[in-house]
Amino acid sequence: MAGTANSLNPESQAAAHAARQTELRKRSSGRLMIFGFLSPTLAILLFMVAYPIFSLIYYSFFNFSALRQATMKPVGFNNYKFLLSDPDLWERFIFTGKFVFICVTLQMLIGIFVGYQMQKNFRGRDVIFTLLMMPMMLSPVVVGFLWRYMLNSEWGVINFLVSSAGFAKVDWLGQTNPALWAAAAADTWMWTPFIVLLATAAFRGIPETIYEAAEVDGASPAYRFFRITLPMSAPVLFIALILRLIDSFKQYDLFVALTGGGPGSSTETVSFSVAKTAFSYFYTGEASALAVILLVIIIGLSMILVRHLTKMGEKY
């Protein structure tokens, strides 16, 4: 083997590859052209993302109401101090956290399970697949109302089933914990298909010979699933997880339609709180500060996850 080791050396191959890349980079004449191609996108990003974010940060340091624009008073970090010492806000975060945890856990577990079934070829697969995708295409507000009707304590179909089964009717949306689970169920109903979609694609991307090799190697179906299927689709599943985590953390419109934040304000998410502060009470400065806090948390969360994802990708 030693004789040919040099010509097949991966390091020398990598070096050749790097040299070719530098050559290519040199040839494309200048950063100006690169910038030229990027500029339209950059311009859109600047106006659509950077400007709102910076004005958000700016307003968060003022005692300011959008209704009375004249009376804008700089207050430094007072908005933040007030918010972070407000026990109500901590309750919102705890509620949001519970909601995110339940939603993401349910969606990933069910999504992976259904996705694994959907990767197999069977009759009617395409029809079932299309049907499965339907909840995802609805607006969250529609989903909220749909579930609200189904969960109605007097005439909703769910309580009808509950009482038919011999149990007492439940006031689903009138109590905090049942309302939390009801919202999580609605979100899961709506967004599990998204996980199914990505998981199926990821599972189907694994070459058949890999499974055949594993079977020959004596791996049981469960061993194959946990040692081959899951790890090999981990990067895709992880992206799905990040997206669902961020999205459910921001959940707002579903709650508007389903619970309206109630009973009381016990099912208000942080986003709900931002919207209420900004557009019901018109405490624009305070709402901005809260939005900034939410933004920082989401960016922080994403960065940790994306870094993990990159590490995952470096291996193969």
Add this chain to the structure above:
Amino acid sequence: MAEITLKNLSVRFGAFNAVDDVSLTVKNGEFVVYLGPSGCGKTTTLRCIAGLVKASSGDVLFDGVRVNELSASERNIAMVFQFVSLYPHLSIKENIVFPLKARGVAKAQIARKLDWVTEIFKLGDELARYPSALPPGARQKVALARAVIREPAVLLLDEPLSAIDEQFREEMRWELGHLQRQLGVTTIYVTHDQREAMSLADRIVLMNNSRIVQVSEPDRMFFEPIDVFAGQFIGSPSMNLIDLAPVEGGLKLGDGDVTLTALRDRLPAWALSSKRPLKLGVRPLNVHLTDDADGVAIPVDDVFSVGRERFFSFRIGDTIHQGVDKRRSPSSSGGSVHFDPAGLLFFDAATGRRVDAEVAA
């Protein structure tokens, strides 16, 4: 170790007969190579032995026990695939020990076996790397290490070298042959490369159109092909095939005007007197250029060198044939064609089967 028996094995995919009534016994420790053109059923046969494809009819027996209903993981086989099938998310080490871990082998034993195969395949430096960092040749070596670490009863190899660089392939071929003899494991190897088959096999199973054409040792396969297909598939460059027609005083070659009178004394009498139309098969190796008069006056088309060998081509009718020029001085390109009488094979023109004195009689 195991003896494998195929009994009237057939595999059908819809209306297509991928494997058609194949029977064969592979002896304990034997190295058998399935050889044939693409789509001849050799890989399907192998996958059927592996348990990855179900037999439509017939039986697969390991040591006399029918295994048709056993899954691949229950058959105690190991397999190396044509295209790399390493687990990309696992390191080389994890890839190699996968079959042991999957079967729940004790850690200490796994470590011992890993040392053993690492030593055989000289993979010590690669263990921590990932498959994508290795060139294709080294990946197949890992796949082979993964296959033998379990010391399977049967080793199945599906064109394991075809995706590897030429130079590395040669080396792997030698190592593979050496390894097989060292381990003594019953091995079935599938390839379309007759050189691989000739150099590795104890016995070659030649397949064509879903059926077995001939089963024999490489030498016999070469010198005593059962029919025109076997004769032409084995050997490179390919065997010349020339129509023969009996004429007054000899055999007429092809549709040209060359009569094989000069060779008459050396031709078997039965061939000369045969009533059935024959074809003459002669390998380029057995066709020479000669300056003597005992050759046949056939115009030589071209002489060309391939490394140390000098080939020449000649024409009978419209068909171009090849021979090897063995004369010392390469400059003399003229001369007449000499057929080595020992290398003449006769085939029935109608059936393509080889005929010899007994058959013709």
